[in-house]
Amino acid sequence: xxxxxxxxxxxxxxxxxxxxxxxxxxxxxxPGTVASGLGFYWPLLLVGLxxxxxxxxxxxxxxxxxxxAVAVVLGVALFPAPNGVGxxxxxxxxxxxxxxxxxxxxxxxxxxxxxAVGDSASLVTASTQGWRHAVFSVGATDPKxxxxxxxxxxxxxxxxxFRPNRWHIGIGTAVPVELTTRxxxxxxxxDLRDVDLTTFELDGGSGPAKVVLPDAAxxxxxxxxxxxxxxxxxxxxxxxxxxxxxxxxxxxxxTFGQFGAAAVRLRSGSGPVTIDVPTGAAVRVVVTSDGxxxxxxxxxxxxxxxxxxxxxxxxxxxxxxxxxxxxTVERAGSGPITVR
Numbered sequence: 001x002x003x004x005x006x007x008x009x010x011x012x013x014x015x016x017x018x019x020x021x022x023x024x025x026x027x028x029x030x031p032g033t034v035a036s037g038l039g040f041y042w043p044l045l046l047v048g049l050x051x052x053x054x055x056x057x058x059x060x061x062x063x064x065x066x067x068x069a070v071a072v073v074l075g076v077a078l079f080p081a082p083n084g085v086g087x088x089x090x091x092x093x094x095x096x097x098x099x100x101x102x103x104x105x106x107x108x109x110x111x112x113x114x115x116a117v118g119d120s121a122s123l124v125t126a127s128t129q130g131w132r133h134a135v136f137s138v139g140a141t142d143p144k145x146x147x148x149x150x151x152x153x154x155x156x157x158x159x160x161x162f163r164p165n166r167w168h169i170g171i172g173t174a175v176p177v178e179l180t181t182r183x184x185x186x187x188x189x190x191d192l193r194d195v196d197l198t199t200f201e202l203d204g205g206s207g208p209a210k211v212v213l214p215d216a217a218x219x220x221x222x223x224x225x226x227x228x229x230x231x232x233x234x235x236x237x238x239x240x241x242x243x244x245x246x247x248x249x250x251x252x253x254x255t256f257g258q259f260g261a262a263a264v265r266l267r268s269g270s271g272p273v274t275i276d277v278p279t280g281a282a283v284r285v286v287v288t289s290d291g292x293x294x295x296x297x298x299x300x301x302x303x304x305x306x307x308x309x310x311x312x313x314x315x316x317x318x319x320x321x322x323x324x325x326x327x328t329v330e331r332a333g334s335g336p337i338t339v340r
Contacts, residue, residue, distance in 0.1 A: 040075070041071070041072045041075040041076065042072060044068040044071050044072055044075075045065060045068045045069060045072060047064075047068060048063070048064040048065040048066070048067060048068025048069070049064070049065045049068075051064035052064045052065050088127075088128070088129045089126070089127070089128045089129075089133055089134045089136075090126070090127050091124070091125065091126040091127075091128075091134070091136045091148075092122055092124075092125045092126075093122070093123045093124045093125075093136075093138055093144075093146060094121055094122060094123060095120070095121060095122065095123045095172060095174050095175060096123075096144075097142070098123065098142055098143065098144040098175055099142055099143070099175055100142065100143035100144070100175050100176045100177070100178075100198075101123055101124075101143050101144050101145075101146065101172075101175055101176070101177045101178070102143045102144070102145045102146070102177075102178040102180075103124060103145075103146045103147075103148075103171065103177060103178065103179050103180070104145075104146070104147045104148070104180045104181075104182075105147075105148045105149070105169065105179070105180070105181045105182070106147075106148065106149035106150065106182045106184070107150075107167070107181065107182065107183055107184045107186060107188055107205075107207075108130065108150040108184040108185070108186060109130070109165070109184055109185045109186045109207075110128070110129070110130040110165040110166055110167050110186050111165070111166050111167070111186045111187045111188075111189075112166070112167040112168075112169065112186060112187070112188045112189070113166075113167070113168055113169070113188075113189045113190075113191075114169045114170075114171060114181075114188070114189070114190040114191065114192070115168075115169075115170055115171070115191050116170070116171055116172075116173050116191070116192065116193070116194035116195050117170035117171060117172045117173065118173070118194075119172070120172065120173070120174040121174075122170065122172050123144065123146070123171075123172045123174070123175070124146050124148075124169070124170065124171060124172065125169070125170035125172075126148060126167070126168065126169045126170070127167075127168045128166075128167040128168070128169075129165050129166055129167070130150065130165040130166075130167065133150075133151040134148060134149070134150060134151070134167065135147075135148070135149050135150070135151050136148055143175075143178065148169065150184075171192070171195050173194050173195060173196060175196070176196045176197075176198045176217075177195055177196060177197055177198065178197075178198055178199040178200075179192070179195070179197060179199070179200050179201070180200075180201040180202075180203075181200075181201070181202050181203070181209075182203040182205070183202070183203065183204050183205035183207055183209045183227065183229065184205045184206075184207055185205060185206045185207045186207045187207050187208045187209075187210075188207060188208070188209045188210070189209075189210045190209070190210070190211045190212065191212045192211065192212060192213055192214055193212050193213070193214045193215075193236050194214060195214055195216075196214070196216055196217060197213070197214055197216050197220050198216070198218075198220050198221075199220060199221050199222075199223075200213065200220070200221070200222045200223070201222075201223045201224075202222075202223070202224045202225070202231070203225050203227070204224070204225060204226040204227030204228075204229055204231050204248065204250060205227045205228075205229055206227060206228045206229050207229045208229045208230045208231070208232075208250075209229060209230070209231045209232070210232045211231075211232065211233050211234070212234045212235075212236070213233065213234070213235045213236060213239060213241070214236050214239065215236040215237065215238040215239040215257075215260075216239065216241075218240075219240040219241060219242065219261075220240075220241050220242075221241065221242050221243075221244075222241050222242070222243040222244070223243075223244045224243070224244070224245050224246065224247075224252075225246045225248075226245075226246065226247040226248045226249075226250050226252050226269065226271065227248055227249075227250055228248060228249045228250050229250045230250050230251040230252070230253075231247075231250055231251070231252045231253070232252075232253045232255075233252075233253065233254045233255070234255045234257075235254070235255065235256045235257055235260060235262070236257050236260075237257030237258045237259050237260060238257065238258070238259045238260055239256075239257065239260045239261075239262075240260065240261040240262065241260075241261075241262050242262070242263045243262060243263070243264045243265070244265050245264055245265065245266045245267070245273075246266075246267045246268075246269075247266075247267070247268045247269045247271055247273055247333075247335070248269040248270070248271060249269060249270045249271045250271045251271050251272050252271060252272070252273045252274070253273075253274045253275075253276070254273075254274070254275045254276065255276040256275075256276065256277050256278055256281075256325065257278065258278045258281075259278070260278065260281075260324070260325075261324045261325065262324075262325050262326075263325075263326045263328075264325070264326070264327045264328065265328050265330055266327065266328065266329045266330065266331075266337070267330050267331040267333075268291065268293070268329070268331065268332055268333040268335055268337055269333040269334070269335060270293075270333055270334045270335045271335045272335045272336045272337075272338070273335060273336070273337050273338065274338045274340070275327060275338070275339045275340075276340055277325050277339065277340075280317065281315070281317065281324050281325055282315060282317035282318040282320075282321065282322070282323045282324045282325070283300075283301065283314065283315045283317070283318055283323055283324070283325045283327070283339075284312065284313070284314045284315075284318045284323035284325070284326050284327070285297060285301055285312070285313040285314070285327045285328075285329070285339055286311075286312050286326070286327070286328045286329070287306070287309060287310045287311060287312075287313075287328075287329040287332070288310060288328070288329065288330055289310070289329060289330060289331045289332045290308060290309045290310045290332060291309075291331070291332025291333050291334060291337075292332075292333070292334045293332060293333055293334045293335045293336045293337060294309075294336045294337075295309040295329075295332070295336075295337050296336060296337065296338040296339070296340070297313055297338075297339050297340075298339060298340040300315050300316070301313040301314065301315055301339065302314060302315075302316070302319075304319075309332070327339060
């Protein structure tokens with residue numbers, strides 16, 4: 001039997017302990033000052049592990065990883081919150097005399113969810129927690145203009161932090177809303193199905209964005225500019241809208257509900273684009289640009305004109321009358337385009 005078998009490397013036990021501590025910290029059971037310190041000092045463990053892997057001579061035969069762990073503990077004990085605890089901000093803007101609202105949101109690294117607010121007295125509510133304060137500005141015009149964004153500079157936490165950061169934003173349903181959202185590196189989840197949208201603009205970032213759009217009182221406009229993160233758009237049944245869809249390297253999916261109507265103008269990039277239309281809908285697809293990416297069309301679409309990947313296709317319902325869904329590919333990129 002090899003003499004080295006059965007011996008436990010203490011570095012492995014240290015890494016297991018770190019992993020367990022990380023999981024406990026994510027539950028919120030660790031006090032904020034301790035979590036802040038751990039989030040700041042943990043790279044010392046990587047330094048210690050690297051020195052051990054290099055095989056440098058160890059003082060007192062103690063692994064560098066163990067010495068780094070002691071340094072982390074001392075740092076947390078002596079300077080528990082070197083960057084401060086994540087900033088917590090609360091905001092509530094009443095409707096007041098406003099008859100409409102124009103809201104601009106710039107999101108950062110913190111995961112963000114946006115929901116409709118049932119309280120008719122509130123125009124926008126927010127509860128944000130992150131390493132930078134959320135900044136709110138309100139204009140006195142009608143439509144009332146509101147902006148939400150992370151504080152420039154400010155207190156920055158470590159890239160990987162134990163402390164959970166998150167933004168919760170509510171949008172009122174009492175007045176029509178123009179909404180512009182710029183996605184950052186964090187994931188964004190926008191459920192707007194109960195918001196009375198007149199215009200919706202989305203600028204994609206590196207974080208994934210998931211959006212549910214409403215069946216508004218009137219036809220509205222949607223503008224989407226994709227980023228490197230995946231973008232998912234679901235449109236409520238019965239919605240009528242005009243959509244300008246410009247994609248980049250991220251995956252993009254658009255799903256329309258039953259009984260809807262839409263005109264979509266697509267300019268695609270390198271990422272795949274998938275558009276799902278309701279079964280039995282009157283659909284017309286017009287492709288004016290032949291990109292390097294493949295074009296995949298459902299069997300329910302029959303070619304009416306053109307050749308190759310350019311031309312006009314329509315479902316049987318659209319051939320008999322005006323289409324409910326008109327999809328125009330104005331610029332095709334290297335990514336695949338699918339209409340199904």
